[in-house]
Amino acid sequence: MRGYKPQSSGIPRPPTVDLNCDFGEGYGAYTFGQDEVLLQYVTSVNIACGFHAGDPHTMREAVERAAAAGVSIGAHPGLPDRLGFGRREMAITAVEAYDLTLYQVGALYGFVRAAGSTLRHVKPHGALYHMAGRDSDIAEAVVRAVKSLDDGLLLYGQSGSLLLEEAQKQGVRAVSEVFADRTYRSDGTLTPRNMPNAVLTEPKAAVGQALDMIVRGAVRTSEGIEAAVQAETICLHGDGPHAVQFAAALRQGLLAAGIVLQHPQ
Template identity: 55%
Template structure:
């Protein structure tokens, strides 16, 4: 049995205007950290305010989830974008969420890039440095969430920021340690039991089985569940119960 605190983070605030997305209220009852969409890939001022209020009422840590300026593609399409542009769009989105957090008497505690920006910054030293510059200039107390052993986390550590390695409960992994592309069949896990087994392997054994059946080493401190995964609330409930039964405590990453 383990006696370890593990962060369970969810992507929330992904509605836009009159359109709602996900089950944020239910998910934030189960998660310890929230990644709040900041208006570029999803979200809008009203949705951001309501999501921050939900985080405060549920006790979830507030994190910024900045994405590429791509509402139509939900921020999941790669774009040709310069590092200076990345810096500015990330800083802009963090600042918007910081305003809503401050209005509620709270602060933004971490930053996790969304979608394509997450993968681009994980693989590019220049883009990673741009993201980290934005985070550091906004508030150097914030942590950076990203893939283990990625350009993004190495840049955060080099800049003196706290890095938090992230694993995914509901996504399949490639042999190189990256996520299987969403275009690949089976890239999104639709079985809560399988997602729990993958999560326990990541946290308890520091490994994950890849799409080709080979295990690879992967050490993580936080586990993500996407709010747009089918049955996300059932997934989150299964994960939380299973983790607690295995001796893990759900809580924010230690500062």
Template identity: 55%
Template sequence: MKVIDLNCDMGEAFGNYAMPNDEKLMDYISSVNIACGFHAGDPAVMQQTVNLAIKKGLSIGAHPGLPDLQGFGRREMKISPNDAYQLTLYQIGALGGFVKAAGSRLHHVKAHGALYNMAAKDAALAKAIAQAVFDFDPGLILYALAGSKMIEEAEKLSIVTASEVFADRSYQDDGLLTPRSSDYALITNDEDAVNQVLGFALKQKVKSVNGNHIAVKAETVCLHGDGKHAVEFAKLISEKLEKEGIMIKAPAI
């Protein structure tokens, strides 16, 4: 039986818990990436989201980002590899503390936004992030863009990786995501997004914005949880995968 993980970024609120989609979305995914306070989230939200994820039986990951609350971590910043190492290690530790206190264990790490995209192409940043994961716990899984420098650098350290693809993001011919600044960055039609996910899961391929079919290693699919119809979309994806006989399950740690 084919198996694929569905992950979602969560806990991206502040103060009183204000992400109504999160709990409902958890019914249709297998792993969750929880913001650690730099691009979004705070201690209260981290604790609440961790507890919800444990209740739902999900695999929990730290979701470190750039220190950019105003820009939601989606603006590139000029940082050194050591900066990347420090901010990644710091945030893993913060989220890991809440997970441990709740009687569970951290499963994976996935960088957020601009940090994720920068490290996908920059080997030095990728190496620093992978090293931070390894130094915190070499048994953690690193979720990273399929075919990226982060996958390469993590494998050099013998870190288990999960090659990530995106349900609602378009792809370039080189297998990288279309920049969000482009008009074609997001896939807004549900049918197109579902077909893209099925292509990942069944054929390990994706159709680029130029119409070319690109081979891609797809082990975990990111579903964005901040859209208006995020819950309905997650339910649709889940049902389509199950109909095709594909098991939704997080990678084994």
């Protein structure tokens, strides 16, 4: 978290945080999420790159919409599993992790360049995100793929994960991510989606959790204790039925608390 740091004037600087959402997760004739409306609330988007969701047409449209809205664009590479929406783990090797990351990010990179915009960050999706967060070989491969394409890209990873540690080792700017609409366990990991109460259903609860993570650097876990987190970017899942309601409440609540919303620098 970027906390209150004194400026030369002696006036404390307010905390800053990025509000990101997954974006462009339709494909073919199918649309998914509420992309157009979400753009007015977030500061960055993670665009599906064709494996768990997305296709060339939806990727191009998503890039153009995000660029026109002035939000920062990120790549969202996932596992090749449309049926499971990339949320089921696969037994991939480190070499495969490198290849599928480079392939997907490179594809989106091309659409971003063609639109006259800039790719700012990479955030792995779903199961790939969590695998890279705890498996050092997968983490090393994902970071190396990002760095080999563009060493100026930021890499989003879960607060406290091996992915962030590996990014720092390789000299890639790591951005610590927390989740406003997911519950946490005592070890700082997310409650698995197949367990009860894995997802927060009330916007007020999500706003309160987000403020705790930004201001206090802590989250109340499902076990009733607190876990330390670092909040540089907050994820809002765009595929939920109440995603727009959550996004509006989060933006309003954070701004009301004096928090500055901006993409990581």
